[in-house]
Structure formats: structure tokens, C-alpha cells
Amino acid sequence: MAEYILEMNGITKEFPGVKALDNVNLKVKKGEIHALCGENGAGKSTLMKVLSGVYPHGTYTGEILFNGEVCQFKDIKQSESLGIVIIHQELALIPNLSIAENIFLGNERARTGIINWPETFIQTERLLKKVGLRESPQTLIRNISVGKQQLVEIAKALSKEVKLLILDEPTSALNEVESENLLNLILEFKKQGITSIVISHKLNEIMKISDSITILRDGKTIETLDVKKDDVTEDRIIRGMVGRDLIHRYPDHTPHIGETILEIKDWTVCNPNNPDQKVVDHVNITVKRGEIVGIAGLMGAGRTEMAMSIFGRSYGKHIEGQIIKDSKPINIKSVQDAILHGFAYVTEDRKNFGLNLITSIKENMTLANLKGISNNTVIDESREILSVEDLRKKLRIKSSNILQLAGNLSGGNQQKVLLSKWVFTEPDILILDEPTRGIDVGAKYEIYTIIQQLADQGKAIILISSELPEILGMADRIYTMNKGKITGEILKEEATQEILMKYMTKVG
Amino acid sequence: MFIALIFIMVLFQIITDGILLRPLNITNLVMQNSYVLILAIGMVLIIIAGHIDLSVGSVVAFVGAISAVLSINMHLPTYLVFLIALAVGAVIGAWQGFWVAYVKIPAFIVTLAGMLIFRGLTMLILKGESLAPFPKSYQLVSSGFIPDIFKGDSINLFTIIVGLVCTIIYVLVEINGRKKVKKYNLETTSIGIFAAKIVLIACLINLFSYILATYEGIPYILVILVVLILAYSFVMKRTTMGRKVYAIGGNANAASLSGIKTPHVTFWIFVNMGVLAALTGLVVAARLNAATPKAGTNFELDAIAACFIGGASAYGGIGTVGGAIVGALVMGVMNNGMSILGLGIDWQQTIKGFVLLLAVAFDVYNKNKAV
Numbered sequence: 001m002a003e004y005i006l007e008m009n010g011i012t013k014e015f016p017g018v019k020a021l022d023n024v025n026l027k028v029k030k031g032e033i034h035a036l037c038g039e040n041g042a043g044k045s046t047l048m049k050v051l052s053g054v055y056p057h058g059t060y061t062g063e064i065l066f067n068g069e070v071c072q073f074k075d076i077k078q079s080e081s082l083g084i085v086i087i088h089q090e091l092a093l094i095p096n097l098s099i100a101e102n103i104f105l106g107n108e109r110a111r112t113g114i115i116n117w118p119e120t121f122i123q124t125e126r127l128l129k130k131v132g133l134r135e136s137p138q139t140l141i142r143n144i145s146v147g148k149q150q151l152v153e154i155a156k157a158l159s160k161e162v163k164l165l166i167l168d169e170p171t172s173a174l175n176e177v178e179s180e181n182l183l184n185l186i187l188e189f190k191k192q193g194i195t196s197i198v199i200s201h202k203l204n205e206i207m208k209i210s211d212s213i214t215i216l217r218d219g220k221t222i223e224t225l226d227v228k229k230d231d232v233t234e235d236r237i238i239r240g241m242v243g244r245d246l247i248h249r250y251p252d253h254t255p256h257i258g259e260t261i262l263e264i265k266d267w268t269v270c271n272p273n274n275p276d277q278k279v280v281d282h283v284n285i286t287v288k289r290g291e292i293v294g295i296a297g298l299m300g301a302g303r304t305e306m307a308m309s310i311f312g313r314s315y316g317k318h319i320e321g322q323i324i325k326d327s328k329p330i331n332i333k334s335v336q337d338a339i340l341h342g343f344a345y346v347t348e349d350r351k352n353f354g355l356n357l358i359t360s361i362k363e364n365m366t367l368a369n370l371k372g373i374s375n376n377t378v379i380d381e382s383r384e385i386l387s388v389e390d391l392r393k394k395l396r397i398k399s400s401n402i403l404q405l406a407g408n409l410s411g412g413n414q415q416k417v418l419l420s421k422w423v424f425t426e427p428d429i430l431i432l433d434e435p436t437r438g439i440d441v442g443a444k445y446e447i448y449t450i451i452q453q454l455a456d457q458g459k460a461i462i463l464i465s466s467e468l469p470e471i472l473g474m475a476d477r478i479y480t481m482n483k484g485k486i487t488g489e490i491l492k493e494e495a496t497q498e499i500l501m502k503y504m505t506k507v508g
Numbered sequence: 509m510f511i512a513l514i515f516i517m518v519l520f521q522i523i524t525d526g527i528l529l530r531p532l533n534i535t536n537l538v539m540q541n542s543y544v545l546i547l548a549i550g551m552v553l554i555i556i557a558g559h560i561d562l563s564v565g566s567v568v569a570f571v572g573a574i575s576a577v578l579s580i581n582m583h584l585p586t587y588l589v590f591l592i593a594l595a596v597g598a599v600i601g602a603w604q605g606f607w608v609a610y611v612k613i614p615a616f617i618v619t620l621a622g623m624l625i626f627r628g629l630t631m632l633i634l635k636g637e638s639l640a641p642f643p644k645s646y647q648l649v650s651s652g653f654i655p656d657i658f659k660g661d662s663i664n665l666f667t668i669i670v671g672l673v674c675t676i677i678y679v680l681v682e683i684n685g686r687k688k689v690k691k692y693n694l695e696t697t698s699i700g701i702f703a704a705k706i707v708l709i710a711c712l713i714n715l716f717s718y719i720l721a722t723y724e725g726i727p728y729i730l731v732i733l734v735v736l737i738l739a740y741s742f743v744m745k746r747t748t749m750g751r752k753v754y755a756i757g758g759n760a761n762a763a764s765l766s767g768i769k770t771p772h773v774t775f776w777i778f779v780n781m782g783v784l785a786a787l788t789g790l791v792v793a794a795r796l797n798a799a800t801p802k803a804g805t806n807f808e809l810d811a812i813a814a815c816f817i818g819g820a821s822a823y824g825g826i827g828t829v830g831g832a833i834v835g836a837l838v839m840g841v842m843n844n845g846m847s848i849l850g851l852g853i854d855w856q857q858t859i860k861g862f863v864l865l866l867a868v869a870f871d872v873y874n875k876n877k878a879v
Contacts, residue, residue: 314764335766335767352761355759355762367763370751378747
């Protein structure tokens with residue numbers, strides 16, 4: 001069995017009330033890139049936490065063999081000492097410390113407690129070269145983009161002399177260029193003999209780089225596919241993940257488009273930290289009733305900044321330009337103004353800017369429209385419960401009841417709660433910022449269906465997304481943005497990934 | 509935490525040879541510790557919103573001093589003194605609220621400054637000495653009782669009847685609440701536990717009213733306390749204002765993006781705290797029948813401890829008025845019990861500190877177990 005670097009046999013892990021892993025088997029060959037696929041809640045992260053020692057030996061049953069030897073990890077340090085390094089979806093970096101300090105955190109180049117800084121910087125520079133990151137080792141993490149932070153995490157893994165690298169959703173926060181970069185890096189590592197396990201929802205990427213694919217569903221191993229030998233298609237993987245045929249990734253939709261409801265004219269916004277920098281630069285867009293308008297762009301293009309500045313000046317300084325709704329210019333000075341004028345904004349960062357994780361689904365859903373459930377500031381509990389239950393059913397939110405805390409829901413359900421909150425304000429214009437980020441295929445389809453239903457009700461939808469297939473599948477018309485400017489306007493019929501990418505990288 | 513309160517009461521009842529629950533003592537307990545209860549109500553709103561107010565003790569002293577000057581030196585009628593005092597509290601709250609909500613200076617620093625400023629001003633106004641005595645009408649708020657309109661002989665019939673009426677209202681409200689919850693198919697506790705809880709609380713209410721009745725009846729201050737508790741519980745649980753406070757504390761960014769005017773809400777909870785601190789100042793001065801430069805020392809710590817013992821979270825977004833009251837009662841019973849035992853302030857403080865730590869640790873442990 002020398003060909004397998006890792007064997008996980010019969011792993012079962014239970015939590016009170018739920019079997020997260022049920023007799024799972026995973027065999028990873030030495031030097032291969034092995035993908036782990038599954039819907040949210042399938043058990044992928046749990047399995048990796050068992051492997052890395054986050055869930056120590058004794059809290060699960062089954063055996064782990066690394067290079068043929070039985071492992072009983074008590075904590076992460078033990079697994080790391082064997083060369084098993086896991087990079088989580090939520091990057092574990094300290095924003096106010098430098099790249100060098102982060103890379104060697106807990107693993108400092110020090111003797112008797114005193115850090116050798118010259119040595120630290122030299123080794124850091126060497127590692128940064130290996131991952132292709134051109135930054136000074138003293139740059140603070142908070143001053144570099146998410147894509148670069150990801151590379152720092154990988155450099156950190158390399159510093160631990162990694163033999164088995166586990167990446168959890170590595171490209172979820174990256175744009176196309178950075179994703180391409182990262183995938184190539186993983187292929188580079190393969191050449192150097194490092195084995196990788198990649199957990200990802202991005203099936204096109206997995207198909208590009210993986211040698212084997214293991215599919216999990218509901219805590220069980222469904223099958224392991226060999227990319228070279230088996231007939232592997234995205235549809236086959238989806239079928240394994242979801243357990244049913246998903247004929248189309250995006251629901252069929254006949255648009256019913258009405259007149260123009262919104263015009264943004266000459267919209268300009270400056271960076272609050274650097275008032276000379278125009279983050280949004282003389283943007284002009286129009287949106288019609290019943291239309292889904294996509295906004296495509298690389299990270300840093302200014303899409304979220306544009307959306308948030310329109311939505312009650314929630315971002316930016318020296319905001320100029322006109323907002324014209326139903327042919328009348330309007331002045332939106334606060335979020336409350338925006339809501340009153342029929343705008344809704346579903347944030348891309350649902351945990352930090354969208355939901356209150358320590359309160360119930362019910363309280364989250366009604367927060368943006370307290371007037372709708374109260375009489376003269378006194379809350380009408382019956383009305384609230386009826387409204388929330390109605391939304392829960394419409395959006396098919398899976399939870400035992402509406403008093404469940406939002407923080408205990410899966411990513412997909414959290415996103416649905418956030419969406420419900422804004423649907424409850426009965427907006428005319430819905431701005432959706434990365435509405436399916438970090439969500440599994442099944443839940444994505446449900447959210448796409450909901451978005452199309454909202455459009456059919458006559459609402460105008462602005463869809464900001466970094467997933468080109470999503471924009472191509474959903475939008476009727478697409479604007480591309482680059483460096484704060486609108487660089488193109490393309491109709492659905494004429495749009496392809498290549499054309500979009502061309503405009504997304506166009507300058508001026 | 510309610511269980512902890514019962515436990516502490518039973519404990520002290522035993523240690524003090526039964527003195528704790530004597531009518532005279534219970535009445536005194538309520539009146540001496542009213543300050544913690546009033547301050548805790550205001551403080552819990554601040555803590556839920558994610559802030560803190562360290563100045564309340566100094567504000568208590570400051571307002572007490574001002575009211576003394578107005579009442580004793582300038583002979584203003586008592587009702588006017590009260591109104592001016594509450595207004596002063598509101599202005600102080602607005603001042604601190606302005607810095608926290610609009611200039612965005614951390615509440616810890618603004619109210620720490622307030623603690624120093626208002627203590628200093630108190631000493632200036634009083635020129636370092638106590639100012640006493642207050643006119644009779646002023647003292648009523650702290651030491652007066654509702655007269656027995658039913659003119660009972662050895663017991664205050666009015667009090668007993670009030671107790672019975674309260675019990676009936678309580679039972680009706682609870683039954684109505686349960687009916688509503690069932691209507692929407694939400695989870696309810698078993699009928700057995702529900703009935704047991706109602707019976708227990710009904711007994712407590714009547715026991716309490718009986719104890720009061722055998723002394724002097726219902727103190728005015730108790731009326732004020734009950735009104736405050738009911739009003740604030742209602743606001744926090746059942747109004748949009750309450751929702752906004754919890755929303756800001758739970759996730760300020762999400763609250764702002766949901767259309768909640770976070771600075772406004774923050775501003776008003778500090779104004780509220782100022783008013784309640786002023787009320788406490790009046791009550792305390794009336795009880796001591798004097799305004800002293802050292803009044804209110806460490807009151808903020810008692811109020812903050814009460815909130816955390818009552819289940820508030822240091823991170824904001826979690827806490828209840830009811831919990832703060834239970835926490836305040838825990839502090840109050842400890843204060844009272846230890847005084848009966850003749851323990852000095854030094855011991856009292858040490859023990860209170862440990863109880864605070866253990867009570868919150870117990871709470872955190874329970875929460876983690878449930879997860």
C-alpha cells in the first residue's frame with residue numbers, strides 16, 4: 001500500500017443528534033491532487049478536521065493511516081509535525097501583523113525565546129518566491145488583497161515542510177486571475193511531490209486539476225472517481241453530490257422586462273482612506289423592471305463599493321452623481337432613505353454585514369422592516385410570526401423553527417434568511433452582491449429560482465458576481481467594470497466567458 | 509440564575525437564623541438596594557448595545573448634590589426639584605451619548621471621564637461637606653409607604669389585596685401567552701412544568717405581599733421599581749426600540765445596513781441611563797436624608813455586576829431586564845445578609861467579587877454544555 005499517502009478507513013463522527021460522518025473511506029495516492037466534493041453539510045470539513053487533529057483521537061471511530069502508519073492525533077501540532085497542513089476557508093491570519101510574522105506564527109525562527117529577525121525575513125522571502133508573491137515580508141496582512149493573503153497562507157504551509165496540503169475552498173474569495181494562479185501553484189506543488197486535497201464547489205476547476213475525486217453526501221462516501229479512467233463530467237459529479245439529476249444548473253427563464261426603473265448617472269465615489277482615489281468613476285447604468293442585470297468584474301473593480309454607495313451612502317467619500325428612479329431624481333442620504341425608496345442590498349459578507357448570528361431567524365428577517373410588524377412601535381407578535389413563517393416556506397429555509405439562532409444555520413440557509421429579510425421590505429430594486437458565495441449546488445439552484453421569481457414580480461435585480469458562469473446563466477444584460485469604470489455592456493445572447501473577461505480587463 | 513438567587517436567599521436565611529426574611533428586613537432590603545435595581549435597568553440596555561457606563565455612581569452623587577442645593581438652600585418645591593434633577597440627568601446622558609454615538613469615542617473612555625468629572629463637580633458644589641436635612645416631602649420617595657385604605661388592624665390589608673390582584677393578573681398573562689404560542693405551533697414547556705412555575709411564582713408573590721403587609725405595607729419606592737421593571741421589560745421585549753438595541757449589540761454593521769440609525773439609538777440609551785442615574789441620585793439622597801460628596805461610590809460596579817450575573821454578555825447583544833433584576837437582587841441579598849451577620853465592608857466586597865466571578869462562570873459553563 002505504499003502508493004497511498006493517506007488512508008482514512010471507516011471514520012464515524014457523531015455530534016449530539018447528528019451523525020456528521022458515517023463510515024467514511026478516503027484513500028489518497030502519493031503525489032496526486034485529490035478533490036473532495038459534496039454539498040454543504042456533507043461532511044467534508046468535518047472529515048478534514050478529524051484528519052488534522054482538530055477533532056482529536058478518541059472523539060471519532062475508525063482509523064487514519066499516514067504513509068502506512070497508524071495516527072492518533074491529539075491536536076493540530078501533531079498532524080503538522082508529520083507534514084499534514086490544512087488551510088481553512090476562513091484564512092487564519094492576523095491582519096495587524098506582517099507577512100513574515102504570520103508565516104512563522106507559532107513556529108518562530110527563535111532561540112531561547114528571542115526571535116532572529118534577519119533569519120525570519122530571509123526565509124520569508126524565499127517562501128514568497130516559491131508561491132509567486134511579490135510583497136515585502138514586512139507588509140501588513142490587512143494591506144494586501146484576499147488573493148495575496150491566500151498565497152501567504154500557502155507560504156506558511158510550505159514553511160512547515162508540508163507533505164499533504166489540504167485546501168478548503170481555496171478560490172472562493174479569489175477572482176479569475178488569482179484563481180488561475182492558485183490552481184497553477186497547486187499543479188507546481190504536485191511536480192515537487194506534495195500531495196494535495198482540495199475541497200471545492202467549483203467543479204470546472206476541480207475537473208481541470210484533479211487526479212481523483214471523492215464525493216460525499218450526508219456524511220457517507222458515495223464514490224471515488226479516477227479522472228483519467230472514469231468518464232467524469234460535471235453532471236456526473238453533481239449527480240453524486242446531490243443524489244438526483246440536475247438537468248440545468250440555472251433554471252430556465254423567460255424574462256418579462258418592462259420600462260426603465262433606475263438610472264445611475266455619472267456616479268463617482270472616492271476611497272474614504274484615500275480621498276484622491278476614485279473607487280467608482282463616472283459610472284452610468286440603467287435597469288428595467290423585471291430585468292436581471294449582471295455586474296461582472298475582477299475583485300477590486302469597484303462593484304461592491306458602487307452598490308454600497310448607492311445604498312444610502314454606506315461607503316465612500318465625496319459621492320457625486322444622480323440616482324433617477326421612475327424618471328424622478330431622488331436623493332438618498334441614508335440606508336433608511338434607500339429602503340423607503342424601494343432599494344434593497346444583500347451584502348456579500350453575510351456574517352459580518354448581513355445577519356445577527358446570535359439572534360433568531362425571526363428577529364433577523366424582520367429587522368429591515370420593523371414597521372411592517374408593529375403598530376406604533378409595539379411589535380405585533382402574531383403578524384411577525386405569520387410573516388416570517390410565510391417567508392420561510394416561500395424560500396424553503398431548512399430549520400426546525402423560526403426561533404433557531406441564525407448562527408446555527410448552514411451557509412445556504414443563512415443566505416436565504418438574509419434574502420428573506422430584504423424580500424420582506426418589498427423593494428422595487430434588489431441589489432444582490434455575490435448571493436451564492438460559499439453555498440452548495442442544490443441551495444444555489446433554489447436561490448436562482450427565487451431570484452427569477454422576484455424578477456417576474458416586476459422587480460429590478462442587479463446581480464454582482466465573480467462567478468462568470470453564474471452571470472452568464474442568470475443575467476439578461478451584463479455590465480463589466482474595471483478599476484471603477486464601466487467598460488462594457490453586453491446582452492445575454494452575445495456574452496461568453498471570453499468576451500466578458502476581455503471587457504473586465506479592459507483599461508479606460 | 510433565578511435558582512442561584514433562591515439558593516442564596518435560603519443560604520442566608522439559615523446563616524442569619526431567620527432574620528433575612530423577617531418583614532422589617534425584607535422591607536429594608538427593598539429600600540436599601542433600590543439603587544442597584546434602578547441602575548441595573550439602565551445599565552443592561554447599555555451593555556446589550558455593546559457599551560458600558562462607568563459614570564453612574566458619580567452622577568448619582570452629582571444629582572443628589574444639585575437636588576440638595578435646590579431643595580435645602582433654595583427652598584424650591586419638591587416636585588420642581590425632582591423635575592430639574594431628572595432633566596439634569598438627561599443632559600448628562602446626552603453629553604456622554606453625544607461623544608459615544610456621534611464622535612465615536614469608546615464608551616469606556618467617555619464614561620470614565622464622566623466618572624471623574626461629575627465626582628469633581630459634586631465636591632465643588634458641596635464644598636466637600638454634606639448637605640442636610642431634606643424636607644419631609646422629599647424623604648417620602650425613599651421612606652414613605654402607601655397608606656392602608658382598607659384600614660386593617662395588625663396587617664396592611666391593602667397590601668394583601670394588591671398581592672392577590674397581581675397574582676390574578678400574572679396568571680392570566682401567562683395563560684394567554686401560552687395560548688398564543690400554541691396557536692403558532694411553537695414549542696412550549698410541558699403543562700406540568702408550566703403549572704408548577706405558575707403556582708410557585710403565585711406563592712412567592714403572595715408570600716412577599718404578606719411579609720410586607722405585616723410591617724408597614726408597600727413602600728413608594730417599590731411602586732417606582734415595579735413600574736420601571738414592567739415598562740422596561742415591555743420596551744425591550746415588545747417594541748421596535750428594544751429590537752434595535754439588541755440588533756446594534758448583536759451586529760452593529762448588519763444593523764446599520766438594515767436601516768437602523770445606530771448613532772440615534774446609542775445616543776438615547778445614554779440619555780436614558782442619565783435619567784435613571786438621576787432618579788437613583790434622588791432616591792439615595794432621600795434615604796440618607798443628606799447629599800454627601802462620597803455618595804454613589806462604586807455604584808457602577810454593583811450595577812454592572814448585577815447585569816452580568818443576570819446573564820448579559822460582555823460582547824453585547826445578549827441580556828434581559830429580568831435577568832438584570834435577578835442579578836441586582838442577588839447583590840442586594842448578599843449586601844443585606846452580610847450586614848446582618850456583621851461582616852465589614854472589606855469582607856463584603858471580597859465575597860461579592862467571588863460571587864460575581866462564580867455566577868458568570870456557572871452561566872458560561874451551562875451555555876457551553878448546551879452547545
